[in-house]
Amino acid sequence: MEEDYDIIVVGSGPNGLAAAIKLQSEGLQVLLIEGKETIGGGMRTAELTLPGFRHDICSAVHPTALASPFMASLPLHRHGLRYIWPEIDCAHPFDDGSAAHLERSVRRSAASLGQDTKAYCDIYTDLASYWCDIAPDVLGPLTFPSCPRNMLKFGMRALQPATWFARHFRTRAGKGLWAGMAAHSLQPLSNYATSAIGLVLTASGHDGGWPVPEGGSQAIADAMGSLFTSMGGTVHTGYYVRSLEELPHARAVLLDVTPRQLLDIAGDRLSAFYRWQLKRYRYGMGVFKIDWALDEPIPFKAEACRRAGTVHLGNTLEEIVHSEKQAAQGKLAGNPFVLLTQPSIIDHKRSPEGKHTAWAYCHVPHGSVADRTEAIENQVERFAPGFKDVILARNTMNTIAMQDYNPNYVGGDINGGVIDIGQLFTRPAWRRSPYRTSAKGVYLCSSSTPPGGGVHGMCGYHAAVRVLKDLGHPRR
Known part of the structure; x- marks a missing residue:
């Protein structure tokens, strides 16, 4: 990973993939890093019980994938996805x-x-x-x-x-x-x-x-990953990022993580007030x-x-x-x-x-x-x-x-934090943009940002749009 990239996205759940696809589609060179050997986050399928029985490890049914304006705009059917x-x-x-x-x-x-x-x-x-x-x-x-x-x-x-x-x-x-x-x-x-x-x-x-992807939810991740690489994006799996210092130089870094992991990965770069807000975030x-x-x-x-x-x-x-x-x-x-x-x-x-x-x-x-x-x-x-x-x-x-x-499921919370009235509009902290952190060039694109949990990719999409605006990049 010694090559320089315009953008680095850490985490390949639906939001990390959505952010990577959006930014790559705008002509930026994007590196997507995943800690596990396969991409997907909550969109993975495996033989958990007996041979030949394929089970969705987390997400299984996908009404919000169809409701998502961004997901609906992607030609994922050309990359093997069938609902x-x-x-x-x-x-x-x-x-x-x-x-x-x-x-x-x-x-x-x-x-x-x-x-x-x-x-x-x-x-x-x-x-x-x-x-x-x-x-x-x-x-x-x-x-x-x-x-x-x-x-x-x-x-x-x-x-x-x-x-x-x-x-x-x-x-x-x-x-x-x-x-x-x-x-x-x-x-x-x-x-x-x-x-x-x-x-x-x-x-x-x-x-x-409320459809299901043929073959399992992994099919959504595989289709998104295939689309991303077909556009020239780079995927690096099997590498768990523990600090921003481990990453190659980039104009911006987007993290598909919740506040607890953000504090671990970027804590020394964050302001004291922002760290205080993140520590108060409720799961x-x-x-x-x-x-x-x-x-x-x-x-x-x-x-x-x-x-x-x-x-x-x-x-x-x-x-x-x-x-x-x-x-x-x-x-x-x-x-x-x-x-x-x-x-x-x-x-x-x-x-x-x-x-x-x-x-x-x-x-x-x-x-x-x-x-x-x-x-x-x-x-x-x-x-x-x-x-x-x-x-x-x-x-x-x-x-x-x-x-x-999945470390994002803190305490078993699959929504990335409580989506109650106190955190509905302020995920994960009170800021003009919920996707910006207090560190320049570091962004959050997980379900701990609006609109919250679900396989819709909209957290990643909106984070990517914020990055494009901040970089002054002319959107296509």
Whole structure:
């Protein structure tokens, strides 16, 4: 790595790759450095259980990849990426064997909610009508929006606690489906702004759906890496950067890391006030994850669940609210809210013929080492009697294993820090640009900057745009 580059990007998650692609496309010479032997960050796929069973180690389903203006602009299909859509994007079963569900059609989704059909149609038909106009602003830093009226309308809903927004619905089905969406926020649902993620995920479902990449999430990383190198970019894997002093000279360095790693890598170059801000940055609850090799599909009682790529297991709004509150308070819920995906029902490259894979996690206290295998499998069995009988093998990862796999998952927090009202607009610190650090030429491009976690690449894209402006580079 002795050659000089215009730009160095450290970390090859979706944001590091997005930043590298954007900067390389502007005619700058970019070096992308990855600590592991393969690129991808949270977008990796491996045989974690048995030979022939391919499991997504972290991200699995990708609604925000399609919602992302930057990702959607890339010709990744020319580099081998193919998305596959399940018949039903997400299902939410109840104890009586019924299920609410999300699919591309607002009307068909609403039809699963009984008396809440009209309320659901009113909310999401309206949101769908202007979602494409506000998505670039929603998936970016705090700026004056391009569509102020529609952004204000969205913001008035998004800033509400999810428990408040649930009042739009009267039925168990409507409230339960909403709670499952909002619980992706990894916060107590009584927190302000927990409605934001629920609205984004549902709107994305109605706009582009919740697809899976054929063969696994590694396909997204491989396609982005292939695009980057085809443009003349350089990738160096197997090198873990511990200090800026290890890097060759460059006009700018972008770090796809969270504040904790930023302090380790660049601490001596950062101002005392900025270091103080970074030390106060808050990480949230973690996850406990299981991957299963299965002898047959999961035998869900609800027929909609058997056709869904994603299944939310939490029963009622009240039960999900309790589960998330317990985890945030450092406790373990008896019936945790479980997010489950079953990609092999549509992607036959994930498992041997006739066999299946599935993936699930629940939220746990930050840094918890508790084994939640039994609790998660009991929740699946609750809605799919006989599930435990079809398990061939499993692989589990607690919060420590998640952090060991990816240092950005501090304490098992897969969002790069809490995205609550206190850090929604100030990730990771109060600054005119959240992507600039206090050190000249050093930038942050991780999920610890706006808009936060997810495979959308928008943190990296906006950081790259900031770099181009600061360098005075004429954008193409």
